[in-house]
Amino acid sequence: MTQVIQIRLKISNAFLILGEKLVLVDTGSSGETSTILNAIRKAGLDINDLSLILHTHAHFDHCGCTADLQEKSGALVAIHKFDSHAFLEGRSVPVKPINLFGKFLMYFMKDGYQPTKIDILIENEFDLHSYGVAGKVIMTPGHTPGSISVLLDNGEIIAGDLLGGGRLVGLFQPERPRYHHWYLDMNDVEKSIARVMATSPKRLYVGHGGPLAGNEPIKHFSW
Numbered sequence: 001m002t003q004v005i006q007i008r009l010k011i012s013n014a015f016l017i018l019g020e021k022l023v024l025v026d027t028g029s030s031g032e033t034s035t036i037l038n039a040i041r042k043a044g045l046d047i048n049d050l051s052l053i054l055h056t057h058a059h060f061d062h063c064g065c066t067a068d069l070q071e072k073s074g075a076l077v078a079i080h081k082f083d084s085h086a087f088l089e090g091r092s093v094p095v096k097p098i099n100l101f102g103k104f105l106m107y108f109m110k111d112g113y114q115p116t117k118i119d120i121l122i123e124n125e126f127d128l129h130s131y132g133v134a135g136k137v138i139m140t141p142g143h144t145p146g147s148i149s150v151l152l153d154n155g156e157i158i159a160g161d162l163l164g165g166g167r168l169v170g171l172f173q174p175e176r177p178r179y180h181h182w183y184l185d186m187n188d189v190e191k192s193i194a195r196v197m198a199t200s201p202k203r204l205y206v207g208h209g210g211p212l213a214g215n216e217p218i219k220h221f222s223w
């Protein structure tokens, strides 16, 4: 059986996938290691159970504690090839705001995080069964070129920043599907959303807010 636990961090989410082994998807912003460790303990597990740290993309709020958690666990680190250069330099992949609010938020985009080595460079679909989780990684570019999603055999999806949940990074109406404020390529985003929706996800987890309610139409943030 596979279970996803959403860890609500200051501005983003990280996810524990519990299967035969433990996989962590994203690591929040810098300084949030203890929150993630607490969530692992609360699930009745230990940091040494961690087999893989997988990244939906290379942004400061999704890679912030990777170096720290890798050092503590010895887990393998995976990210898509197209976001790997930024990741190795502890940078965020550049994005474009799609509205005024997105432009405003750019001022708060802290770029840096502690870089670490990459063990697995994802290039195409990537099977997670050998890491103890019934699922696979699929390519869902658009927010960044190397953005990926995790498609679990139980029909749940972790889609990173392909979509957002609610207003103000999930503070309000977190279950309402919304476009993110920042995308690099809107054409890719639409194709990736179509790809995710074609699987009729049972539950859709996202990087901010969520999990999203089933088949609601996706709204643009209005300002």
Ligand SMILES: [Zn+2]
Pocket (backbone or CB within 6 Å): 057, 059, 143, 161
């Ligand atoms: Zn992002």
Ligand SMILES: [Zn+2]
Pocket (backbone or CB within 6 Å): 012, 059, 061, 062, 161, 207, 208
């Ligand atoms: Zn984010």
